[in-house]
Amino acid sequence: DGGITQSPKYLFRKEGQNVTLSCEQNLNHDAMYWYRQDPGQGLRLIYYSQIVNDFQKGDIAEGYSVSREKKESFPLTVTSAQKNPTAFYLCASSRGDAYNEQFFGPGTRLTVL
Amino acid sequence: ILNVEQSPQSLHVQEGDSTNFTCSFPSSNFYALHWYRWETAKSPEALFVMTLNGDEKKKGRISATLNTKEGYSYLYIKGSQPEDSATYLCAVTRGFQKLVFGTGTRLLVSP
Numbered sequence: 001d002g003g004i005t006q007s008p009k010y011l012f013r014k015e016g017q018n019v020t021l022s023c024e025q026n027l028n029h030d031a032m033y034w035y036r037q038d039p040g041q042g043l044r045l046i047y048y049s050q051i052v053n054d055f056q057k058g059d060i061a062e063g064y065s066v067s068r069e070k071k072e073s074f075p076l077t078v079t080s081a082q083k084n085p086t087a088f089y090l091c092a093s094s095r096g097d098a099y100n101e102q103f104f105g106p107g108t109r110l111t112v113l
Numbered sequence: 114i115l116n117v118e119q120s121p122q123s124l125h126v127q128e129g130d131s132t133n134f135t136c137s138f139p140s141s142n143f144y145a146l147h148w149y150r151w152e153t154a155k156s157p158e159a160l161f162v163m164t165l166n167g168d169e170k171k172k173g174r175i176s177a178t179l180n181t182k183e184g185y186s187y188l189y190i191k192g193s194q195p196e197d198s199a200t201y202l203c204a205v206t207r208g209f210q211k212l213v214f215g216t217g218t219r220l221l222v223s224p
Contacts, residue, residue: 004156031210035214040216041216042117042202042213042214042215042216042217043202043204043214044214045211045212048210048211050210058211090156090157094210096210099145099162099164099206100145100147100206100210100211100212101147101159101162102147102159102212103156103159104149104156104157104158105156106154106155106156107156
């Protein structure tokens with residue numbers, strides 16, 4: 001089955017530690033995205049990548065980093081510089097066409113202790 | 114700044130009721146509007162992508178309309194069922210390959 005996987009589903013981190021969230025897709029999509037969801041807010045774009053070895057900052061990139069070394073993978077690192085990292089993180093991918101229908105993974109809930 | 118507003122924030126209806134909710138967005142520089150359904154413990158799932166003023170889309174009991182001149186879209190659910198319980202997200206394309214999401218409408222359908 002084609003789809004997007006994210007791991008782990010739940011993640012706990014001590015304050016001051018970096019942590020990496022995994023996102024893999026086998027849809028052969030060019031574009032990939034990371035969103036963050038907080039209570040009462042819409043999904044906010046952290047980073048996106050249109051092709052391999054290229055990525056751009058979204059609206060709330062501070063304290064996060066990404067890489068796109070393979071088409072299938074777009075890991076997100078939450079660094080210790082992120083002031084309020086506890087949130088639900090969603091990864092998505094799309095064909096990269098103009099209409100940009102996005103397909104989402106199941107998400108990772110990160111809690112900083 | 115592109116602002117996408119959804120109303121109501123939440124809705125509780127009885128099985129069999131029909132319901133509708135609204136997505137509002139700036140009408141200038143419009144390109145496309147997306148509706149997603151997000152069930153608890155699942156991934157958001159695309160329902161519709163609409164681009165033209167007057168567009169109407171339908172999938173089973175769910176339909177949507179688009180008015181790009183005045184900047185709104187309606188999502189209708191006819192004869193709501195408990196399995197329709199979910200958060201319905203609206204998003205507008207901002208530039209190439211970027212979406213701006215509303216905060217969603219949470220629908221609960223009681224048997």
